[in-house]
Amino acid sequence: MAVVRTLSKKSAKTSALATPTDLESAKAQKVADAINKVLADSFVLYLKTKNFHWHVSGKHFRDYHLLLDEQAASIYATIDPLAERVRKIGKKTVHSFGEILRLSALKENEEAFVSPEAMFDELIADNKAAIKTMRDAHEVADEADDIATASLLEEYVDEAEKRLWFLFETNQNRQDSAS
Numbered sequence: 635m636a637v638v639r640t641l642s643k644k645s646a647k648t649s650a651l652a653t654p655t656d657l658e659s660a661k662a663q664k665v666a667d668a669i670n671k672v673l674a675d676s677f678v679l680y681l682k683t684k685n686f687h688w689h690v691s692g693k694h695f696r697d698y699h700l701l702l703d704e705q706a707a708s709i710y711a712t713i714d715p716l717a718e719r720v721r722k723i724g725k726k727t728v729h730s731f732g733e734i735l736r737l738s739a740l741k742e743n744e745e746a747f748v749s750p751e752a753m754f755d756e757l758i759a760d761n762k763a764a765i766k767t768m769r770d771a772h773e774v775a776d777e778a779d780d781i782a783t784a785s786l787l788e789e790y791v792d793e794a795e796k797r798l799w800f801l802f803e804t805n806q807n808r809q810d811s812a813s
Contacts, residue, residue: 666725
């Protein structure tokens with residue numbers, strides 16, 4: 635005779651998301667919490683970069699427009715693998731824009747007009763902050779012996795440093811800040 639187990643609706647829903655992992659549950663939760671902060675920063679940075687891509691103006695419009703679109707695509711490409719990594723270790727990812735805004739260290743930009751120079755200054759600061767969040771998450775992953783998450787973060791830090799480099803160099807010796 636089969637044993638029938640009944641779970642509360644909440645327990646059944648929670649257990650449905652409990653993907654098995656060899657990581658200790660508490661360590662996996664710390665990794666998930668750290669990655670959710672990276673995800674939050676990534677969402678905010680993606681949307682801000684797209685916003686600036688859509689609203690950039692001036693004599694270097696085409697170059698800036700293409701650069702920002704390329705950078706937004708690079709950021710966007712990190713989101714799904716990071717969220718799936720959280721799910722692979724049996725934890726939950728961010729669920730809403732509200733949660734993203736609460737977790738992110740970055741702030742939105744809702745200004746009607748931002749000069750290209752100010753856009754790049756803001757994106758430089760935001761990419762630096764996002765890199766810091768990724769480095770912090772990498773430390774947590776290392777402490778949890780989560781080499782897969784650490785490996786993803788290493789790649790994404792390198793990509794973010796490249797974005798930062800391009801933004802910095804683009805903003806050097808600018809002659810069009812008033813344009």
